[in-house]
Every structure is written in C-alpha cells, then in structure tokens.
Amino acid sequence: MSDLSDQKVKELELQANSIRISIIEMLVEAGSGHTAGPLGMADIFTALYFHILKHDPKKPDWAERDRLVLSNGHICPVYYSTLAHAGYFPVKELLTLRKFGTRLQGHPHREYLPIVETSSGPLGAGLSQAVGMAIADRMDKGVSSDRFIYALTSDGEHDEGNTWEAVLMAGKEKLHNLIAIMDRNNIQIDGFTEDIMPLESVRAKYEAFNWHVIEIDGHDMREIVDAVEQAKAIFEKPKMIIAHTIPGKGVKEFERKYEWHGKPPNKEEAAMALKELRTLGGKIRSEHE
C-alpha cells in the first residue's frame, strides 16, 4: 500500500478539481475541442505531475526527467491545464487554447510548445515513440535506469495497427522502463468501444503479448500511485496500467456520454459545470456565488 497520507490525497484531489475547472474555462473560451477525455483523465494527470513524475518545471529540458508521451493528443486540454498548474506556464495562458498564434495548439505541437515531448493528435503513434525512447534509455543507462518512460494512450486508439505493433515489440524487448497507462473510458467518437470495435479482454491481450497488467480505478489517487509503484518494481516486462475512467468525470451532465467526446460546453453548460466543480459537487459553497 502506498504511503500517501490522507492529507496528501485531499491535496491531490483538490488539485485535480482546479485542473478540471481550468479545462472547462479554456474549452468554453476556445469554442471547440474535447471535453469527455480531458475531464476523465484529470486525476491521473494530477497524480503524475504532482506526485509521481521526476520533473522540474524550472528546468523542462533536464536530461534526467522522466518522459511522458501523450499519444491521444486530443485530450490536450488536461495536459495543458496540468502543465500550467504545475508551473510550466501561466494559468491565464490556458485561455488562448486553439486561437491563432497560441502556443496551445488544438493538438500538442512541439514547435510551439517545446516542453511537450512529442506532437500528437493522429492516434496510434504514441506507444511506438515511447518504445523507441525506452530502448534508447536502456542503451544509455543500462537496465538499472531509474528514468521512466510513461505512455498515455486511449482505448479508441487500440483500433490502430500501429498500437499493436508497439505492444508486440515492447514485449519482445522486455522494456521494464516503459509504463503505459490506458484511458479505459469505453467511448470513442461513433459510440461505445465495445460496439464500434470490441477490445475485451484487453487485459488478456496485453498479457498474451508479455506485458504486466495492472487494473485500477482511474479516479482513486491511492490506486493510481500504488499502480505506478508496483509497475516500477516489476523488472522483466513492460507495464500496462488499465485505468478505468469515467468520461466527463466531475460534471454529472457530461459523464459516460460519448456525445461529449469532441465538443466544448456552451456558456450555460459551462456555468453549470463550473458551479458543480467549484462546490465540489454541492459539498461546499462556491466563493463565486
């Protein structure tokens, strides 16, 4: 079990809530973009950037940092929001999302924002890049490297052959320094994943390809942190953390609906969502009331 104190868990949960608030604010200002995936991954991004990752916002090009590849680039509002809250750039810059001249392109672009490890948006190409990073890391650091390569992927992009080519190869290479996390939210654009292109049993598939698989509730801070701790301790295999998440998590109206994959909230929906988030789902009074 993790050594996270109750106090630390509370802090992380509040941090995730602030990240969700920023996601809504930036999407409504942008007038286009993705809502479901970013809200669903806010807890995992928070755990990574505020507890798990070896990184330094003051030295983004620090060579010893862990690497994080975001393969499903369309969820970048959560990535940008987390990076801003972690201190990489001002939170108010989030409101430039998707606008002409912004560093916060509709999908992450290294030319505009060099702190992202790779450009993404076209699905299915992230895991292979992470495999490449992990192989290079092992060449330079040997098998006892404590620099980890994190690959964030979605369930929908497991339709892509490119993803499975990487899965096959990581198993062959026994990449212990590769920790992949799948946003298992069961939605893609045209509907629920099991209707569009069934993935189950995705756990058995990864195991058959010689990966170590851990399944977690992707909204439980302790489970997220524990899973990564366990993953780091397993030496002979690449690791896949299947994170069961609720698309749209945090805003009841948006939860579990694939219709929220690729549209932003309008002004009224955003006001409703912000109220829900600022009051922690009605548990406290909002200072904005």
Added chain:
Amino acid sequence: MLSQTAKLNTKIFDKDVEQAPIRKGFGEGLLIAGKADEQVVALCADLTESTKMDLFAKEFPKRFIEVGVAEQNLVTVASGMAAMGKIPFVSSYAMFSPGRNWEQIRTTITYNDRPVKIVGSHAGISVGPDGGTHQAIEDIALMRVMPRMVVLSPCDAIEAKKATIAAAKNGTPVYLRLAREKTPIITTEDTPFEIGKAQIFFAPEKKAQVGIIATGALVARALNVAHSLSDKGIAVKVVNLATIKPLDTEAVLNLAKEAGAIVTVEEHQIAGGMGSAVAECLAKWLPTPQEFIGVHDQFGQSGTMDELISHYHMDEKAIEEAVKSVLQRKK
C-alpha cells in the same frame, strides 16, 4: 461575367450568398448512389457523422461497415470487398486517409485496379482550430502521383454531390477531396459536371489578360477577385478544375493560349499540388508565366478558417496580387 453555360448561382457575389460545407454534398450524393446501385457499400473509421456518411449508414445499415480508428484496415478491407464486386466508399479525415494508409492504397487499390472511392474529408487548412496535425495540405500530391487514381476536388456542396454520384459509376479508384467548413454555394443543380472536364466559371467580355485555374473551396475567392478586377479593367477568366487528374489539358492549354498568363489557386502545398499538374502540362506544350497560390512549404496551425487562409496567403488579396504580378511577367 459569370459564364452562362455553367448555370451558376447568380447570388454568388452577394454578401448573403448561401453557404454549406462541401462534405455535406458527399453525404447526399452517397445516399443517391446507394439507392441507384446496391453494390455501393460504405466503410468508415470512427468518423461517420463528421464525414457525413451517417445518411447512408442510417438508410442502409447492412451495407455500412464500421472499422473503428483503423485507416490501414479501412482501405485494405475495402479493396477486398471491391475484389468481390462491391463499389466501396471509405471515409475518414484526409490527413489519416490517404495520409496514413498511402502504401496500402497504392498496392491494394491502384496497383490492383480496384474501384475503391477514398473520401478525404476535412482537407486543407480551413479545418482550423484542430491545428496542423489535422490539416491535410499534401493529399492532392499523394493521390495524383498514383497511377490510375482519379482525383476530384469539388468547389461546393452541390458539385460534391455530383462528383460522388459520378465516382460511383466510373469504375476506377477515385480520391474525393472534401472540406469541413461552410463555404459559398457556387453552382446549381443545373451546372454540368463530368469527370475529367474543367469548366469556365467566369469570362470577361474582352480577351482575358490572366487565366485563373482554381479548385475546391477557393474557387469562390478566385471568382470574387475576377469580379472585382473586371471593375478595375483587368480581364480575368476563371476555370474551375474539379478533376485534378486526369487533367483537362485542352482546357488548360486553351486558357493559356488566350490569356498568356496563369494563376493556380488551391488550398494545398504548392509542391506537388494542382498547380504543379498545370505547370507540368504548360512546361511541355506551351510554356506560360504562372503564379501559384497555395501553402509555401509550411505546416498549418490553429486559427479560424479566415485567419489561416489569409495568413498563408490564399485569400482574395493574395490572389489579386498574384494576378498583378503574373501580368507584369507577360512578354
């Protein structure tokens, strides 16, 4: 003057001209093609609604196949179905199909000569806020370099409908390029359409001093330029090139002969695009000064359609400047 024979929308120069996304015409055309021929089938890669295949999918659920986010599988499965006599239409965003699956299209569709219709929606930088990763500005080059591939780039939703219906019947591999955003309706139901035929859309009363060859949504902007320059006494003829391949060389050469100067206009990289196809023809048969409107060896970025079209020098101002500079180059 707007060409009489083309029977265009007479409101094209009005501020409140009707607008519609070009992809919408594809959706309507596919439904008509599906009703006319039961061999027509449709496959999509998790973008059924936004590529407008949903109309067909609802009407013919048994002839619609969802392949998920898997563009390589999309075109290779379609090739197999074509081998059994089907006429498959496959849709995704142009960046992913034919962007991601180019070699599969080459070997299994054009090399095999299978009549698969590849529908690349959301082409061009006008797709806007999604940013450079989603802005296909290389697809014309990718497709026109392939032997046997017919490349269609309709200028509005009505022409897209006709192009779709024609593609269902022509028996060859086809690439159909579509745009996402609403753009002006230029043609009417009565405007003639034939694969392989370019059409004069705007002809000055006197002999043309410059000929514009335009394709896709930018045809509307080219017409605006010809219209406003005619008021300033510069005679510009505009040809709509809806079929980029096979190129209507007769129309291109006639225009070059008359005007002695050409401007090509496309929402695509200059390298390898429609302008290059025109230049290949002119360089061989009738070397003519030419200016190219298109993207100059850059990637796109986030922004609105209008911001990006002007930033990358494809708006009316840029077209007008190109017309003036090619005029200077005339002997």
